[in-house]
Amino acid sequence: MKTLDSVDETVAALELSIVMPCLNEAETLAVCIDKAQSYLEQSNVAGEIIIADNGSTDGSQQIARDHGARVVDVPDKGYGAALIGGIAAARGSYVIMGDADDSYDFSDLDPFMERLRDGDELVMGNRFLGGIEPGAMPPLHKYLGNPVLSTIGRLFFRSPIRDFHCGLRGFNRQSIAGLHLQTTGMEFASEMVVKASLEGRRVSEVPTTLKKDGRSRPPHLRSWRDGWRHLRFLLIFSPRWLFLFPGTVAFLVGILGTLFLSLGPLVIGDVGFDLSSQVYLAALTSVGYQGVLFAILTKIYAQHEGFRIPRSRNFDRLERRISLESSALAGLALFAIGLVVAIVQFCLWASAGFGALDAGVTVRTAIPAALLMILGAQTVMAGMFLGVLSVGLKRR
Known part of the structure; x- marks a missing residue:
């Protein structure tokens, strides 16, 4: 053609x-x-x-x-x-x-x-x-x-x-x-x-x-x-509107809701929120975070390949700071925090003779811990993908 x-x-x-x-x-x-x-x-x-x-x-x-x-x-x-x-x-x-x-x-x-x-x-x-x-x-x-x-x-x-x-x-x-x-x-x-x-x-x-x-x-x-x-x-052609803005809103709503519900049930007017809401809010957090990561990676890929898409000085500064190594460290830190909480819960369960625990308290704490581990893993994998992009550029 x-x-x-x-x-x-x-x-x-x-x-x-x-x-x-x-x-x-x-x-x-x-x-x-x-x-x-x-x-x-x-x-x-x-x-x-x-x-x-x-x-x-x-x-x-x-x-x-x-x-x-x-x-x-x-x-x-x-x-x-x-x-x-x-x-x-x-x-x-x-x-x-x-x-x-x-x-x-x-x-x-x-x-x-x-x-x-x-x-x-x-x-x-x-x-x-x-x-x-x-x-x-x-x-x-x-x-x-x-x-x-x-x-x-x-x-x-x-x-x-x-x-x-x-x-x-x-x-x-x-x-x-x-x-x-x-x-x-x-x-x-x-x-x-x-x-x-x-x-x-x-x-x-x-x-x-x-x-x-x-x-x-x-x-x-x-x-x-x-x-x-x-x-x-x-x-x-606009990853901000396709991924970044919806992902940011979803992430903020999800993470704030998850953290608030980790303290106990929440009632707003006639509506009550408890464990099931916390599970769905954690899922929303993960999806929103993935959207933000997609926005960043899409923009970096598009700019590396010569596409002209909207950019800003804030994003340019962010691009200079993120790498496979920095993403891996940040991801491992998030994963480690969640893992430490999980280990503490396991020790408490062991001290109780592995018997029955208060399901509400246990799950309310386990959800944020699991969420941190998921976000950490997503961050590490995003950093690896960024590394793949960099290797491709060096081959050219």
């Missing part, structure tokens, strides 16, 4: 390449190409139109050639794969990409070009600012999918973009090639915005309109499947 960072720089560059992904768009392709051609002519922009065909069987390729576009055949299936192939073949200094279903107006690209010429590296269209015609966007997408996913993206990655999934967007070709975009599905739209934001690229928005597409067939987009793929991508 051709990648964005494999662009042939020996080809003389035009100013603008207009790239449209295409899979059986015979009904609307011609009008999209004609609008793009009219823009290039009327604005005196030196440009080209590229149709990234993803295996059309309705004659879209010939239609594109008949209307003066260059066809790039992309055998790898998927929206992102088609765009990666089309962008890699582009010769323009700037690229404006948009769907070939006549839902976007390719004859009105001046707002994108103005921002690109001013130095913005990614210029997103915002359909909510420019206007959405009745019937152009399903209510599920308009009122739930796009607003929720865009809000999550803004929160996770501190991005200024309010319409993460607008299909019409422009960018500096070389700048975006440096992001090494690689997702092949619909989440390509999110990947571009996320990586551009994390890398500190100049990102902006311009209003654009969305009208009802001109196709008689259903769109390729599958709401729940593709929505989940977008959400999954956002979560994976």
Whole structure:
């Protein structure tokens, strides 16, 4: 598969390449190409139109050639794969990409070009600012999918973009090639915005309109499947929100509850908490601690492998201090404390002739001891995994 960072720089560059992904768009392709051609002519922009065909069987390729576009055949299936192939073949200094279903107006690209010429590296269209015609966007997408996913993206990655999934967007070709975009599905739209934001690229928005597409067939987009793929991508690229924040809350609630209940039953209002609650809180502590460890290890791995994910000075200081040895020592200390408590309990049981003990008192103490041993073992194993990452880096 051709990648964005494999662009042939020996080809003389035009100013603008207009790239449209295409899979059986015979009904609307011609009008999209004609609008793009009219823009290039009327604005005196030196440009080209590229149709990234993803295996059309309705004659879209010939239609594109008949209307003066260059066809790039992309055998790898998927929206992102088609765009990666089309962008890699582009010769323009700037690229404006948009769907070939006549839902976007390719004859009105001046707002994108103005921002690109001013130095913005990614210029997103915002359909909510420019206007959405009745019937152009399903209510599920308009009122739930796009607003929720865009809000999550803004929160996770501190991005200024309010319409993460607008299909019409422009960018500096070389700048975006440096992001090494690689997702092949619909989440390509999110990947571009996320990586551009994390890398500190100049990102902006311009209003654009969305009208009802001109196709008689259903769109390729599958709401729940593709929505989940977008959400999954956002979560994976933000270990703080996927692991760290939920894990920290779970750990704090669990450990505090476990320690309080080790002193005796706890009653809040009409609700009482005792041994069974302590067991579940200890389990919550372990799960939460594992989440925090996963967040740390995921972030270290991602940074070692060259992924750009949100980082902070506090995390940088933590990364410098943790190692296989320090993790092993901390883990062994936790394990040892729990083991000492267990040994003391065993000695008390032996002094009583191994007879019956007060179950409430014994279990109430045994749960925190066992929890410390579990947390210690988790810490040691996390340190070992960190050591594996370090060995891998030395081999490279």
